[in-house]
Amino acid sequence: MNPQPFLRAFTAPAWLCAFSFLAAMVAVLQFSLRAYVPGSLDPGGFTFANFIDLLKPLYARVFFDTVVICFLTAVSTLIVGYPLAYALVRTQSAAIKSILLVIVVTPLFLGEVVRTYSWIIVLGNNGFINSILLNLGIIRQPVQFMFTTFGVVVALVHVTMPVMVIMLAAGLSHIDRDYQRAAESLGAGPIRVFLTVTLPLSMPGVVAGVTTAFAWTFSAFATPQLIGGGRVNMISNLVYQLGFASFNFPFAASLCVAGLALTIVVLSGLRLASRRLENIGPH
Amino acid sequence: MNKAADIGAKAQQETAAVPDEGAVRFSNVTKRFDAVTALDNVSMSIKPGEFMTLLGPSGCGKTTLLNLAAGFLSPDGGEIRIAGERMNDVPTYKREIGMMFQNYALFPHMSVAGNVAYGLKVRGIAKPERDRRVQEVLALVRLTGFEDRTPRQLSGGQQQRVALARALVINPTVLLLDEPFSALDKNLRASMQVELREIQRKLNVTTIFVTHDQGEALSLSDRVAVMSEGKVRQLGTPQEIYRQPCDRFVASFVGDTNVLRGRLEGIEGALAVISVGVIKVKVPSGAVMDVAASAPIDLFVRPEHLVMTEATPSCATSGTIAAHVYQGGHVDTYIECKDSSRDRLLVRSAGHETMARWPTGSTVGISIVAGEGVAFV
Amino acid sequence: MPCSAYQRLLGFAGKFAVVLILGFLILPAVVVTIAAFNDKAILSFPPQAWSWRWFAKAIAYQDFRDGFRNGLVVTAWSSSLALVIGAMFAFALHRYTFRFKKVLEAILVSPLVIPHFTVGLGFLILAAQIGWNRGFAVVIACHVVLVLPFVLRSVYVSLRNLDQSYERAAASLGASPLRVLLTITLPLLVPGLVSGWLFAAMLSFNEFTASLFVTSQRTQTLPVAMYNYVREFADPSMAALSVMYIVATAALIVFANAFLGLGKVLNIEQSR
Secondary structure, three states: OOOOOOHHHHHHHHHHHHHHHHHHHHHHHHHHOEOOOOOOOOOOOEOOHHHHHOOOHHHHHHHHHHHHHHHHHHHHHHHHHHHHHHHHHHOOOHHHHHHHHHHHHHHHHOOHHHHHHHHHHHHOOOOHHHHHHHHOOOOOOOOOOOOOHHHHHHHHHHHHHHHHHHHHHHHHHOOOHHHHHHHHHOOOOHHHHHHHHHHHHOHHHHHHHHHHHHHHHHHOOHHHHHHHOOOOOOHHHHHHHHHHHOOOHHHHHHHHHHHHHHHHHHHHHHHHHHHHHHOOOOO | OOHHHHHHHHHHHHHHOOHHHOOEEEEEEEEEEOOEEEEEEEEEEEOOOOEEEEEOOOOOOHHHHHHHHHOOOOOOEEEEEEOOEEOOOOOHHHOOEEEEOOOOOOOOOOOHHHHHHHHHHHOOOOHHHHHHHHHHHHHHOOOOOOOOOOHHHOOHHHHHHHHHHHHHOOOOOEEEEEOOOOOOOHHHHHHHHHHHHHHHHHHOOEEEEEEOOHHHHHHHOOEEEEEEOOEEEEEEOHHHHHHOOOOHHHHHHOOOOEEEEEEEEEEEOOEEEEEEOOEEEEEEOHHHOOOOOOOEEEEEEOHHHEEEEOOOOOOOEEEEEEEEEEOOOOEEEEEEEOOEOOOEEEEEEOOOHHHHHOOOOOEEEEEEOOOOOEEEO | OOOOHHHHHHHHHHHHHHHHHHHHHHHHHHHHHHHHOEOOOOOOOOOOOEOOHHHHHHHHOHHHHHHHHHHHHHHHHHHHHHHHHHHHHHHHHHHOOOOOHHHHHHHHHHHHOOOHHHHHHHHHHHHHHOOOOOOHHHHHHHHHHHHHHHHHHHHHHHHHHOOOHHHHHHHHOOOOHHHHHHHHHHHHHHHHHHHHHHHHHHHHHHOOHHHHHHOOOOOOOHHHHHHHHHHHOOOOHHHHHHHHHHHHHHHHHHHHHHHHOHHHHOOOOOOO
16 A cells, blocks of 8 residues: 555554553562561562452451442443433434433533532432431331442442443444334334344443443442442542552552452453353444 | 566567557556556556547456556556656656646635646746646636636636636546546537547647546547456557447447347358358458357347348347337337347438338338348357 | 333333432432531431531641642552553554564553552552662552553553554555654544543552551652541531532543543443
């Protein structure tokens, strides 16, 4: 083919960017293998002690909780997000589509802090929901939402919802309507069409959405920190505590490395399980 | 290859470099895409001012050949010359070509005048001169007054004229047309074809035209190159291609055709005598020169060269009318016939009275217009 | 389309579900708006009295002002750098073949799935190791890495949707590759570039977790300042600030939708 006139100039900055990112990741890896010297910011010699410490029940528990919260969030977001994505793609009205898009996309750019804060006001003991329920006389005592896994997951579902809807909608929008029309013409009712045609064909979007929701939840910090309030802990909270409360950066780094390994294992597991499904995606 | 042959080849290349050898010249051009050979050793010379059409089914290599001429691709073997200069390593923008694309590719962010002036601007031509030439060429394509429109505000035909103006304003050495009519509806297409041909003749610009539409190829071209599977099957005037196709592929691809089973009786100089049923026809002997006498032969005859008559023993063959298809200007009649090597014969007759004379289901005799038809083994 | 009663019922149930889900999405914004206008410092629903005073307090609060200013500095730099780097790389990715192409792409896209606290910790340690103090450079570098995948995707999608015959036409008219790039490719890519930049800017301005690690008191961005405020104080200034945030973001999204077509940018237009 023809020469590639700007190749070097166009890729050089990308390489620089990639190298600085790699250097940061190598720094984490390197720190995870160093000893913690109490009272010093500089790490000691090479050791595997950090990774051995990770096996303590206290930390293993946090890993387990993190994965459970991620799964609960990803699956809940999928169930809640699917109808919205479907409506977004299928609505015939441009105005409704615009409104849906703005409502779905805006929270994506609000940031975790604003959204988490809002949920504190909604879920708190003298927050919106409890006030309403108390005023209506449905409950006598405020329901405890704060500092529970339920509260954390509700807020996290809200956080991951926009990206899930966007990914599902992208998958749905690439399904040719004629597949559904063909199924209808063959006598399939709407639910059957959905279950036998639409849903299977949207699997690539579902896989992408669940994967991303999982990764985003794993990355969440402010939500479990503020709504979990120390009683619901995820890896992110532990990393922050270790780093900024006890300055044990080597152990924080080893948590990051282990967390990353866990993410990779779970995500590639999801990929593998879905590969068969992806084969039947729309052409 | 030994040295002498090498020098010989070089000498040949040098003679090929003489400008009047052809405005565009492909010599042994080969192009592969991974394992697929898109062009296999294609040679072709296009004369100055000639309108050359590359005709073939999709995947035959016609577009690849055009893209090689344009410089969007470079050949894996062989040589491309434009106006005598070797072009293999010359990038598109230094080739002085004008090109019209299937979707016109009018720059959506520029006005009509901006589109047409683009090539002049690139060449550093000053504004007064530029404006004059834009006006001139817009007048040529009858679009004066449309300067400030954007491409989106134009109809399909107008867009095409802008694309033509944009390609012509730079006085290209060669004009390349990539299926430019495929997006137009039938009526507009015919009038645009006439207009394009008039302008091309007026400017006498060498033109390579790519199409899969054989009607377009026959009506527009000085010469047609029929291509398939990366090779040029036949290169000739539209009449030659239509009347004397060189092989079965060309005969069936260009125009409608009937295939009658026959037998070779003998060769009489340039003519072959073929028996079909009880009669004998004489056709050019080209493709059946080396065939043994009394070998089975397929006779290719155009639908308009078959005539329906009363079924008598002296007819070439006979059959039962399966259907008449009224086409306005003529009637296509499909006939079940035992001597056809395809399922039905197609006979094209001028008047609709044939429909009344031979209703569906009736038996007709069929004879062949003298001197028409081509024979293949 | 003809509909049976059963289908109509189904359609109604679907619409009802969608409205409920939309309610879930909007609920926090509505609640926070009510809270922001509550005159008292303590939450109560419904509020007894209304007031604007928390807005005034939020605007006057020095940490928010500094955070806003720092955020603008970081966002302007990181989104613009990411735009240039990402657009050039997207072009190379779409048009060229070169060694380690897949590797480079994988590295640059990986921040999408790598937790932000890991990226933040990485840049924090890296900065310490090469002896940089925690200045803006580290924050900006970290943000560039985090928003680059979004720019990359946005520009790549526009490139893929760009009919290459425009560029071929320009080349056939005698324009050199540089000229084609500047007069044809770039102008036609403007929507993709603008939306990529806008997304990058909004994400960078709101980035929190990694910023918490790499910013210092001097460089803390608005989300970090907000987080610190929430941990220390409970008055509705934060609610007021959130309302301003929500309004500004929604306005930007409406603008982006009107001028760029979000459906196209997000690649969710129904085919047929």
